Amino acid sequence: MRRIRAAVTGAVTLSLVLTATACGGGEDGGGQATKTLTYWATNQGSSLEVDKKVLQPELDEFERKTGIKVNLEVIPWSDLLNRILTATTSGQGPDVLNIGNTWSASLQATGALLPWDAKNFEAIGGKDRFVDSALGSTGAPGKDPAAVPLYSMAYALYYNKQMFKDAGIAKPPTTWDEVVAAGKKLSKDGKWGIGVEGSNLSNNIHQVFVLGKQHGADFFTADGKPDFTSDGAVAAVKQYVDLMATHKIVAPGNAEYAQNQSLSDFAKDKTGMVLWQTPSQTFASQGMSEEEWGVVPAPVPSGEPGTGTATNSMVAGINMAVFKNTENLDGALKFVEFMTSDEEQIALNKTYGSVPPVKAAQKDPAFSGPSLAVIRDTLATSAAALPQVPEESQFETVVGTAVKELFADAAAGRPVTTESVKAKLDKAQQQMPKK
């Protein structure tokens, strides 16, 4: 009898203990917290492995200097936003993380990221160390930034020199008409004019945002409401999809591309042009040397990039943010200071082929070569930040999906008309959260 009672007591206790521990997870690691940091890095190199190899020596250097060990995790783009959302909901996130700069305002609205007020900026050497265009993409206007710029990028037109020579194109295009004309000359014998990533939602957004600017349209009204079906927005999306649908200078297979396959096609001489941000490392890893490709500013209707309708790129880049829940704020700030220091900025941006958003580092001769000069000038003169509104990431998904579906139509040979574009954009707009 006693044994039964003991068994019963044991079972009940065990179940209560299990329930209690399951409820209260995540209270561990207090003692280690000040000596370690968890860092989520974005995928900048040609693979996650490359990123680990690039970053680890720098993190070791940081540990040598400060005694703080940084646990690195490189997160693929396809998972990053969901991982951040999950971390936000559960409060169990990294200490420091990279975010796509276009998400800054969206993530700022969740309140999960540390606001960069004057005091926090002071800890990393001051706000004025950073270039203005990069700071323009760190959160909603009038609020303390949600992140600081880490790498800056811009779109440019990359062309395959040999293919241009074979097709008898003397001068790389600077207007969209010239892009189409060159594309038609290139598109023959299984080769194609220009590559797109039709199933990559973010890339679709970057392209149609810039085209929208060129048509005088913004995807959000001045007070932050979605405005996807304006004539300019419809014309912009149609113009982009028409590269495949009407002009037939994009291989139909590109409609399902989402993993940078268009860069491999470019490196394998199957596609003559790509509009891309900092692909040099990927080209190199695909066996294409720097002499084999050329770069010019992305096309604009007038041929002269500038502001307004002459915008030819979004302000692309990576920002670094601190998770508000961090137990090691000092360490996190030290790490951000380290990563945005002049030496690290020069080293990392050089490796990734991007431009440092830190003024002093930008002066390094490494960033004045012809290909990076194009990017630097674009950022300085003709790039516009994506709308800094809380619904930006939703906009990327719904409009990006609309463009993906339109490419699927074009690839299947179905007509893409102003009406069909407008209908897709209208559906996208209805999916946006109501305010």
Added chain:
Amino acid sequence: MTQTAVTPAREPAVRKATPGGARTARRSGRRRLALPYLLLLPALLLELLVHLVPMLMGIVMSFKELTQFYIRDWAAAPWSGLDNFSVSLDFDAAVGQSLLKSFLTTCQFTVLSVGLCWLLGTAAAVLLQENFRGRGVLRTLFLVPYALPVYAAVITWAFMFQRDNGLINHVLHDQLGIGDSPAFWLIGDNSFWALLAVSVWKGWPFAFLTVMAGLQNIPREMYEAAALDGAGVWKQIRHITLPSLRSVNQVLVLVLFLWTFNDFNTPFVLFGEAAPEAADLISLHIYQSSFQTWNFGTGSAMSVLLLLFLLLVTGVYLLLTTRGRKTSDV
């Protein structure tokens, strides 16, 4: 454990018939009755924790305006009454319309997938009933899709379905010469068939396994008697195998239905963040509706609707099948 519980409790009641002894016996009898329930308690509590609590939280969330502004502290999200449900069920607007379309696609997909899984599984199980050389090898081989990790298997399918470099188009278009140009499988209308193929490939081994187990319970003599009476193979299958498998099939079809209707992994791994409209299964649709707009309230409302629908289907199905069984028993 049961042994020790039973013996000491019974002994006094049998040996001594005194009034006091009877009371002890009743008390220990009650304890004996309580013991299994107490032993089940840990499992029950964990079950509540793992299954019921999240479900209840989901139901609560469906009545809240849980957007990106509140996900950090969702208890602070304002109550929104039935708004989330009315948005989901407003079939004139885009959100409701696409939910309805996704629901119908899922119904069509589930019927086809469950039907094919069952047909293939049963056919294979019946064929492998006969003893022949290599039967063990075939049985093992048939179970491979069931044993493979879903992600690894579906990613492989995604590679095979690629338009320009995929194996499927290489065989269909390059070698067999079907179609003028290679077809798209991962975008556009064909994506439905691609998804169905992967789903059947992944699901039929389970039907095969279950039916095979069911077949072991059919006495051989019945077939022998039927054969003596001159029944052919088809007659034997129709009049012996299928009726004997009835109860197995009832459970099998229900389980396959629920799994297929709720399948998330296959379309998610196959199509990534935005499934093509033709293959927009409801679980993926709900996921996208929650994560695209960061409006977890609406997503939860859709989940609750799905839950109600599945409960209804399961309830009606069980009611019909058990009633059928009772009448046939009589």
